[in-house]
Amino acid sequence: MGKMxxxxxxxxxxxxxxxxxxxRWLLRVLGIWPLIYPDTTKIEKILAIFSFALCWTVLSLFLILTSIYTFTDRSVMDEKMKMLGPLGYVFFCMLKYFFxxxxxxxxxxxxxxxxxxxRMVKEENHREIMLRDAEKGHLLSKxxxxxxxxxGVSYNTIMPFLSQAPDNEQNITVRPMAYLGFDILFNLQLMPVYVFTFCLQCFTGIVMFNITTSVCCLATMFVxxxxxxxxxxxxxVKNLVEKECSRKKFEQCMAIIVQHHVRTLKFSASIEDTxxxxxxxxxxxxxxIMCFIEYCLITEWNNSDRIAIFTYFFLFISFVFNIFIFCYIGELLMEQCSKVxxxxxxxxxxNLPGKIALDLMLMITISRHPTQITAGRLISLSFTNFGNVSTQSFFISQTHTHYA
Known part of the structure; x- marks a missing residue:
């Protein structure tokens, strides 16, 4: 047999x-990349501090202004219900940012x-395997x-301009905004102030989208x-029976397999813990948030606002796909661990010599209880629970619509 x-x-x-x-690109905007990747330059760390402070400032300003508008007499009930979705989204994004x-x-x-x-990969075909799986992670991230x-861009830019009337009953120009409540602090009747406020809202949206997508991309790439x-x-394991080696050589190969398997299981457990x-x-x-989007969809359907219907529908699909990705990678990890x-x-x-085959029993036994990614150790991320989440969001939105 030739040398390996x-x-x-x-x-x-x-x-x-x-x-x-x-x-790297998503977390740089949030100022977190130097925290989780040690090999960064001093300039990157300085820019990260600036980005971090800016992101928290715009998120806090958004949360405060929309909360004041939503929970005071400044808004009517229909506006309150529509603003609960963006308000909840920024709140949960800040929680994810915090964690x-x-x-x-x-x-x-x-x-x-x-x-x-x-760094430890020593065979070219093993590197090719890792590259193929990394490419699958890139595809899901994209x-x-x-x-x-x-x-998000449709909600922040297209819907405000195409689904709202330009003037109100007092003959005052209405400046289209995706999120209501910024007129508490800014005079939107002044064009330069309005442009600044609109850009501020768009930047806040980018920060929130980056938080959502960065969490998804990290989880996807780790899995x-x-x-x-x-x-x-x-x-x-497949190549084990193809080797024509001595008993000692088989034992060494089996030790490498078990060691690699244990290291992989520890990494999977670290993913779940993180x-x-x-x-x-x-x-x-x-x-x-999906419940509130469904409520807005039903409301706009009654108002026959096609632009708003299309925007809310696409936004709803985006959130459904986001949950699907988490459940998919959870299902994928369980399936892969079971394949061992x-x-x-x-x-x-x-055909293995001596008691070498008995060593495989340990791997078979461990694979009967595959690693799972859970949500707070309360519910596992799988296709079954993805269906449960989708069903529950529909029923809750129907309840909100009925009482509204």
Whole structure:
């Protein structure tokens, strides 16, 4: 048998950066990237502090002004109901932002494990497996970014201009705004002030969209990497029976497989530990926001406002897809972890020498209880619970419409 090819990954730093490319751009805007990625320059850290302060300022201003408008006599009941969605969205985004900050050490630990795996890869086919799974993570991240930004940009720009009347009954020009309440602090009748306020709202929307998409992209990339490591374990298991080695060599190969499997399980457990609070906020917050969007959809349907109907529908699809991504990656991780047991059983283990086959029983047993990503350890993210969330949001929105 020929000597095994050793393929050192000299470009592992580039591989890590390419794997986290979407997270890097999104988290830079939020000022969090230097917190979770240690290899950053001094200039990046200074810019991160500025971005962090700016993001928290605009989010806090948005929350205060919309809260005052929504919960006081400045708005009628119909406006209050429509503003509960944006108000809840900024509140939950700030919660996710907060947990991204306080859990930055956990995110950094996961990234360090990811970087170590890229550095430790020694065979070219294993690197190709990791690249394929990383590409799947990129694809899901792109879909999440496109859906969220298309829905959000439509709500912030298209709907205010095309679904509102330009003048009111007092013959005063009405400046279209996506979020009501900013006239408390700004005189929107002055054109320069209105342009500044509108741009401020758009920037606030970008910050909120970045928070939502960055959480989704981090979770997607971590799970994609874990699936890549599981696929490497599967490749090692399949190749085990093809080796014509001595008993000692088989034992060494089996030790490598078990060690790699255990390391992958620990990384999967770290993902669940890091994301469980954020996933709970995402699940609860998105479910409630979907209820308010459905209420607005029904209201605008009665008003026959086609632009508003299209905008709310696309926004609703964006949030549904966001929840679907979380449930999909949770289902994918469970499925991949279960494959280790199935693959270990399906190979020709009876041709292995001595008691080597008995070592596979441990992997089969562990695979019967695959790692799950949970929302606060209360509910697992899976296709079944995705259906439950969608159904519950519909019933709650119907209840709101009935009482309204």
């Amino acid at each position: 090819l050793i393929w050192p990954n000299a470009n592992y730093k580039k591989d890590v950066i390419d794997t986290l490319i979407w997270n 991204l900050i306080i859990r930055h050490k956990s995110f950094r630990r996961c990234i360090n494990i990811l970087a170590k795996d890229w 879909f999440c970014i496109v859906f969220m930004y298309c829905g 994609a990497h874990a699936c890549g490591q599981v696929n490497i374990v599967l490749a090692r 994301l469980r609070e954020i996933c709970l906020i995402e699940l609860v917050g998105t479910t409630l 047991g199935h693959t270990s059983y399906k190979i020709e283990w009876y």
